Amino acid sequence: MLIFGLVLYGLQLFAEYLTSGRWARNVTALLGGIGLLFLAFALILTPTNAASIIYIAQTAVWRVLLAISTTLLLAAIVAFGVITYTTPLRLWHERRVEKRANREVGDVP
Numbered sequence: 001m002l003i004f005g006l007v008l009y010g011l012q013l014f015a016e017y018l019t020s021g022r023w024a025r026n027v028t029a030l031l032g033g034i035g036l037l038f039l040a041f042a043l044i045l046t047p048t049n050a051a052s053i054i055y056i057a058q059t060a061v062w063r064v065l066l067a068i069s070t071t072l073l074l075a076a077i078v079a080f081g082v083i084t085y086t087t088p089l090r091l092w093h094e095r096r097v098e099k100r101a102n103r104e105v106g107d108v109p
Contacts, residue, residue, distance in 0.1 A: 007034060010033065010034065
């Protein structure tokens with residue numbers, strides 16, 4: 001259901017890009033992403049993979065995989081937050097250093 005919702009949202013974004021004229025550079029990524037989702041479904045639905053999934057579900061390995069996945073997702077969220085919130089501070093610091101350097105040099109004739 002989640003993947004279906006994401007595909008529908010992607011199609012809505014595609015419609016928005018189509019009406020605004022900015023869609024040309026993103027259409028390949030959208031179609032490629034949808035193609036990769038269908039490829040993932042096709043690979044998961046094979047009998048061998050289904051048997052492997054059943055085996056993993058009967059053991060405790062799924063808990064370890066879930067913990068690893070959650071840890072990586074949280075790390076990605078933290079990295080995004082750090083990058084998002086430190087960029088303005090870095091730019092502010094660079095401007096401050098540049099102002100100090102210009103003040104020390106003064107007007108050169």
